[in-house]
Amino acid sequence: MLNFDYSIPTKVFFGKGKISVLPKQIKKYGTKVLLVYGGGSIKKNGLYDDIVNGLKKNSIEFWELSGVEPNPRITTVRKGVEICRKNKIDLVLAAGGGSSIDCSKAIAAAYYYEGDAWDIIKNPSKISKVLPIATVLTLAATGSEMDTFAVITDIDVNEKLGTGHPDMAPRFSILDPTYTFSVPQNQTASGTADIMSHTFEAYFSSTKEAFLQNRMAEAILKTCIKYGKIAIDDPKNYEARSNLMWASSLAINGLLSFGKDSNWVAHPMEHELSAYYDITYGVGLAILTPHWMKYILDDTTVDKFVEFGVNVWDIEKGADKYAIANAAIAKTRKYFVSLGIPTKLSEVGIDESKLEEMAKKSVRYGKIGSLKPIDHNDVLSIFKAAL
Amino acid sequence: MLNFDYSIPTKVFFGKGKISVLPKQIKKYGTKVLLVYGGGSIKKNGLYDDIVNGLKKNSIEFWELSGVEPNPRITTVRKGVEICRKNKIDLVLAAGGGSSIDCSKAIAAAYYYEGDAWDIIKNPSKISKVLPIATVLTLAATGSEMDTFAVITDIDVNEKLGTGHPDMAPRFSILDPTYTFSVPQNQTASGTADIMSHTFEAYFSSTKEAFLQNRMAEAILKTCIKYGKIAIDDPKNYEARSNLMWASSLAINGLLSFGKDSNWVAHPMEHELSAYYDITYGVGLAILTPHWMKYILDDTTVDKFVEFGVNVWDIEKGADKYAIANAAIAKTRKYFVSLGIPTKLSEVGIDESKLEEMAKKSVRYGKIGSLKPIDHNDVLSIFKAAL
Incomplete structure (x- = not known):
């Protein structure tokens, strides 16, 4: 470890x-709130009213920033910063999924930065102070409600980048599963794929002796596999x-990554797809993941895939290692299909015209992946296989 | 959930x-420390010197309270409070296992309480404020390094009671596994049994739908089963x-208990054994647990034991439910034996003279256990079976 x-x-x-608990928790930080949300689903599922009534009853002033995009844009972050500065906001409250939360985090961090907000996305070391952030979650997916990261897109330059700072962890998050009852099938599916992808990033690490963390990761994978389908059907x-x-x-x-070498691989690849084609995060991840698994399967990685197959997919031990590994990868793909997620990039409007460019950008900081690091030629091969 | x-x-x-990191972290809270430890093992394994050198180099004043008992006593807590008050201590630093940490927690909480320290052990609601606590762990066992509880004994009245407060969570804990290299076999064994017992308390709950938490609990159990033996042998x-x-x-x-009904059962039983006979915590738990499992096994609990047997002990599915359940319980007992832990209360000096009295006391607040609550007659039967 x-x-x-x-x-x-x-x-x-x-x-x-x-x-x-919302009003009481907010008041620990002040009485002026920026409420950040997306396309209005929170008005349909009752959350908007629940929040606004609570704020009004408790004399908490609030301003609104709505229309946050699925891949939140830097232009929206800038708007939020402006509102916060003008009204001396005490806390940024995201109501929604990862998009609204990431947007709120970027606003809260850019608030104290004198230059343009995009600077702190490109260079997290420029973040020195962050406005308090809180969230009310409406989508099980990105985990942004409990982490220190945000991913923001500048669609004009086809850049989707992650930033982060310890103070970007929300002070508190309200997780009421009933607010996700109205999440449609496709978003439930991509959200589940997203959770699994985060887990894969931690699980397929070069650190072999973090037994406990590996078993915890399997706990989360089994949970997704069991309940993703149920949530779609019911x-x-x-x-x-x-x-x-x-x-x-x-x-x-x-929890899953502490004590392990970490170098994400599916996410940097997917970020390029979203930056160029604005596709849904979890869908891109679900398409790429089985192809990436297949690509890196060799004598140095097969044992990890056997562990994955036996412990997560309940494949019988004792068979040929590669048979187990391939069966595990096939089951992973099949599971995503069962959720209704496409299996090919071409199905989500991606052709080969920009594969080379995206492959290069995905490894801009060096090789990606921990279990078996890959370079831009590898990424290009994976993109082509996924096409 | x-x-x-x-x-x-x-x-x-x-x-x-x-x-x-110790000196820098301490200085966030002040420059006057009470160092709390046990029988002196920290002087043998080098930790004492590591701490003291760090404090001296950084001009942190410190006082010492040594000789904390394996089941820490209220008399020792009182001594600690006195030192803290006299010297206006800023932080209580425990160096050791659960005993030193629990003692430190009680000192830190009693510091602000005007009456006798035993009051806040008997009645946690009397705790209003707590001195900052930090720990350097030398034994993997009680988990006190990251929780909000403390267990203190008044041996004169045969009382071993738990108390707790949110502010009793250590501000920080330093966990360096090399400080546990010198832990002897019997303490490694009882510590492992202790970790497993905490997990069992969360796992064997009446809440059926906390799937994720159950898989996490299994992750911890598998970790203990794999590594307890290795740590003893190597x-x-x-x-x-x-x-x-x-x-x-x-x-x-x-982590394992959030979202689940919780009513501990092995611990309240064991507390009485320790209060009367001053035996090692983990040993008492390991002796009682398989007997408790056997006792509560019936048609209402068998499915949980099947889950336990299949997922934790790798027993083949499909066999008769009771066969799986009994095999799981047998494997649990066998595992404790393989660690060198006694299987009978008589082996640790307990006879039947006080069983009745202890059984009554263990349910002083009502029935204990979540999966199948038990009363004092049940406890007595379990004690007798374990004799």
Whole structure:
């Protein structure tokens, strides 16, 4: 196990009706709030009213920034910063999924930065101070409700970049699974794929001796596999929605990666797809992942895939290693298909015209991946196989 | 999944050499420290020198309270409070296992309480404020390094009671597995049993739909089963010591119990054995647990034991439910035996003279256990079976 520093400061209020704690928790930080949300689903599912009523009853002033894009854009972040500065906001409250939360985090961090907001996305070391952030989650997916990262897109220059700072961890997050009852099938599917992808990034590491973390990762994968399908078939199933919601937070809050070498691989590849084609995050990840697995399977990685096959997919031990590994990869692909996710990049409007460019950009900081690092030629091969 | 509020504020610095962060972290809270430790093992394994050198170099004043008992006594807590008050201590630093940490927690909480320290042990609601606590762990066992509880004994009245407060969570804990290399076989064994017992308390719950938490609990159990034996056979095995150490913290910091009904059962029974006979915590738990399992096994609990047998002990599915359940219980007992732990209360000096009295006391607040609550007659039967 590698050395690590553990700190997960976000408080979580989990369960039906927990929205009631919102005003009291906000007041620990002030009385002026910027409410950040997306396309208006929170107005349909009742969350908007729940929030606004709570704020009004408790004399908390608020301003709104709505219309945050699925891949949140830097232009929207800039708008948010402006509102915050003009009105001396005390806390940025995201109500939604990862997009609204990431946008809020970037706003909160850019608030104290004198230059343009894009600077702190490109260069996290420019972040020195962050406005308090809180979230009310409506989608089990990115885990942004309990981590320190944000991913922001500048669509004009086809850049989708991640930034982060310890103070970008939300002070608190309210996780009420009933707010995800109305999440449509495709978003439930891509959200589940997203949780699994975060887990894969931690699981397929070169660090072999983090046994405990590996078993925890398998716990999350098994949870996704069991409940992703149930949540699609039975959207108001509280057991499924609550297990997925908590899995989304635990997959990426550090629990699975502390003590392990970490160098993400599917995400940097996917970021380029989204930056160029604005596709859904989880869908891109689900398309690429089985192809990446297949590509890196060799004598140095096969044991890890056997572990994955036996412990996660319940494949019988004792068979030929490669047979188990290939069966595990096939089951992974099949599972994503069962959720209704496409299996090819061409199905989401991607052709070969920009593969080379995207492949190069995905390794801009060097090789990606921990279990078996890959370069831009490898990425290009994976993109082509996924086409 | 039941509603829950998640908050785990303790920062953890994990790994070899992490003691170097100690002075800087202490200085966040002040410059006057009470160093609390046990029988002197920290002087043999080098930790005492590492701490003292760091404090001296950084002009941190310190006072010492040594000789904390394996089941820490209220008399020792009182001594600590006196030193703290006299010298206006800023932080209580425990160096050791659960005993030193629990003693430190009680000192830190009693510091601000005007009456006698035993009051806040008997009645946690009397705790209003707590001195900052930090720990350097030398034994993977109680998980006290990352939780909010302390167990203190008044041997004069045969009382061993637990108390707790959110502010009793250590501000930070340093977990360096190399400090556990010198832990002797019997303490490694009882520590492993202790971690497993905490996990069992969360695992054997009446809440059926916390799938994720159940898989996480199994991750910890598998870690203990794999590495407990290795650590005994090869005490300087870093992989084993690090996995056990991190398991000890995660088993009881809330991760496994959030969202589940919780009513501990083996611990309240064991507390009476320790209060009357001053036996080792983990040993008492390991003796009682298989007997308790056997006792509560019936048609209402068998499915849980099947889950336990298949997922933790790798027993083949499909066999008769009771066969799987009984095999799982037998494997649990056998595992404790393989660690060198006695299987009978009589082997640790307990006879039947006080069983009745202890059984009554163990249910003083009502029935104990979540999966199948038991009363004092049940406890008595379990004690007798374990004799």
